[in-house]
Amino acid sequence: MKLSRGLPAVPFVLFNIFLDILGIGLIIPVLPKLVGTLVENAQAQAWWLGAMLIAYGFMQFALAPTLGSLSDKWGRRPILLLGVLGLGVMFFVPAFSDSLTVILLSRVLGGMFSANIAVAQAYIADVTPKEQRAAAFGKIGACFGVGFILGPAAGGLIGEYSIRLPFILAGTLAILNFFYGLFILPESLRIKNPNAVTFARCNPISSLLELGKFKQIGALLVVIALSSFVQSLLHSTWSLFTTFRFHWSPMDIGLSLVAIGTVTGIIQGKFIKSLLAFFGPKRLILFGLLSGAAAYLGFGLITVGALAYLIIVLNFLSMAVTPTLNGIVSEEVPSADQGRALGAVSALGSLMGVLAPLLGTPLLVHTSHMAPGSVLGGLPYIICSGLLLLAALIASLHFRSHPRA
Incomplete structure (x- = not known):
């Protein structure tokens, strides 16, 4: 089925992903402050906030293959809509609750519902020819980039007036998206998977092990894990690192994140198809990884903040790695298992999102006492x-071992 024949389904799914990320981005600037108003000291604030972030990421890891498997059996539409509705309801909870336990529970359930990103990817795979999937997944990445540009910026501005209002706005957007999809979104899955949805099929570990048995995928799961870990470490340490190294203000940090999101959105949304045609998937992945390695080395060594923007722009090839890897996975997996397979990949990324801050943040804090020009000060990125x-x-x-990959 051609991508164009998925209309208006494909725009809805992309818009659904954008709104999910926008909603998440809206609350990033205000969640720490909200938690701070409900505790007595900074230490308690850090513990509660850490618990919420880890719980959210862990639930994404644990439930992504489950939601993917359920969508393989029951269809993409009901699982997508359930996820959008559930995430919307969970956004509202912190807006009206003063209980940290209840807010933590809402983050647990929110992480579960947000794991439906994998189902959205499976939907795109259903309505897109194999050879076009990497480019289609690039559009998903562009939605992430734009969402993370607009969300935190809007959340920070709105949060100046009310720290609870961004939660209300995020929930409202999700609920409106649910009703739009309820009337517009068709089912994409033509042949449903007859296999029972069991724990063995749904748990992320067994899903990843099964995915690794595909010869054309195999070791690429390690590549996906390493790439995801590095991206997550950047996201979890960038604010502290740039404050320490460049003495950046919150505005400076925000602008740099806008730059990263803009380059990501442009490459994945507009140019990935041309890059794939020019390099081919294998060379694009290799050059993208090497570009990323050079960029992170640069981040770790530079002492002038303006150079970070130059590195961000020159590192454009690395922005194409993730959708290209996802495209290879999707091409190799049968259509009846797309949800489970992409759920496993999503779970792997979520797991790296939990593990990266556990290494990156303590490492950065440990080196923060060093002089700004010290090489060891940039050790996390090196x-x-x-x-x-x-x-x-x-x-x-x-x-080289699998030349057709």
Whole structure:
């Protein structure tokens, strides 16, 4: 089925992803402050906020393959709509509750419902020819980029007037999106998976092990894990790092994140198809990983903040790695297992999102007492550079062993 024949379904799914990310972005600037108003000291604030972030990421990891498997059996439409509705309801909870326990529970359930990103990816795969899926997944990445540009910016501005209003806005957007989809979104899955949805099929570990058995995927799961870990470490340490290294203000940090999101959105939304045609999937992945390795090494060594913007722009090839890897996974997996497979990949990314801050933040704090020009001050990103070089080596060996990948 051609991508164009999925209209208006494809725009809805992309808009659904955008609103999910926008809603998440809206609350990023205000959640720490809201938690701070409900505790007695900064230490308690840090513990509660950490618990909420870890719980959200862990539930995405644990439930993404489950929602994907359910969508393989029952169809994409009901699971997508359930996720949008559930996430919308969970956004409203912190707006009206003064109980940290209730807010934490809402983050647990919100993480579960937000795991339907994998179902949205499976929907796109259903209505897109195999050879066009990497480009289609690039549009998903563009939605992430734009959502993370607009969400935190809007949340920060609105939060100046009320720290609870961004939660209300995020919930309202999700509910409106649910009703729009209820009347507009058709089912994309033509042949449903007859297999029972069991724990063995749904748990993320077994899903990843099954996915790794595909010869053309195999070691690429390690590449996906390393790449996701590096991205998550950047997201979790960038604010502290740039404050320490460049003495940036919150506005400076926000502008740099806008730059990252803009480059990501442009490459994944507009140019990935041309890059795939020019390089081919294998070379695009390898050059993208090498570009990322050079960029992170640069982040770790520079002492002038303006150079970070130059690195962000020159690192455009790395923005194409994730959708290209997802495209390879989707091409190799049967249509009846798209939800489970993409759920497993999503779960892997969520797990890296939980693990990366556990390493990156303490490492950055440990080196923060060093002089701004010290090489060790940029150690987290120098390590990231090494991890991406390792990912490039693994990908190169895999492609040589499986030339059709």
